[in-house]
Amino acid sequence: MRLGIVTRLCFPALLLSGLPACKEEGPQPPSASDIRRAESLLPASAELRARYERSCMACHAAIDSKAPLTGSVAQWKPRIDKGMALLVKHAMEGFNAMPPKGLCADCSEADMRALIVFMSQEKEERK
Numbered sequence: 331m332r333l334g335i336v337t338r339l340c341f342p343a344l345l346l347s348g349l350p351a352c353k354e355e356g357p358q359p360p361s362a363s364d365i366r367r368a369e370s371l372l373p374a375s376a377e378l379r380a381r382y383e384r385s386c387m388a389c390h391a392a393i394d395s396k397a398p399l400t401g402s403v404a405q406w407k408p409r410i411d412k413g414m415a416l417l418v419k420h421a422m423e424g425f426n427a428m429p430p431k432g433l434c435a436d437c438s439e440a441d442m443r444a445l446i447v448f449m450s451q452e453k454e455e456r457k
């Protein structure tokens with residue numbers, strides 16, 4: 331009985347204390363070379379490139395936007411681990427500071443998927 335109470339009290343405390351620990355395991359802050367890579371990468375397809383350049387790039391190649399950087403596999407890893415379907419949904423509907431459709435009004439769901447694949451990989455066509 332007493333153990334039951336302890337468990338009930340400790341379980342939420344454990345959950346709370348686990349949160350900062352989770353944060354520490356997160357990706358490292360981006361380095362100067364992460365930024366340079368993000369700025370230099372562009373999708374190979376001209377159509378996708380145009381969409382990327384006028385929307386996603388503004389945040390996903392900028393250090394102060396808090397968006398996972400293009401080409402930073404480590405930053406994208408915890409996102410990709412959530413599953414592509416959820417990422418596409420978040421990209422379409424918005425997610426925290428990430429605006430719906432990433433401000434790309436004419437981006438289809440397929441474009442979103444291709445843009446996410448592009449941004450989460452280290453290599454693509456360079457400028």
Ligand code: HEC
Binds near residue numbers: 432
């Ligand atoms: C106005 C800035 C901005 C633009 C433009 C933008 N994003 Fe984002 N994006 C963000 C921010 C900030 C986050 C991080 C949100 C968070 O985790 O709280 C993010 C996160 C994401 C995520 C991860 C969502 C998740 O569930 O973890 C995806 C996928 C994404 N963006 C795709 C895109 C695509 C594709 C485009 C272009 C069509 C785009 N973004 C344009 C700011 C932007």
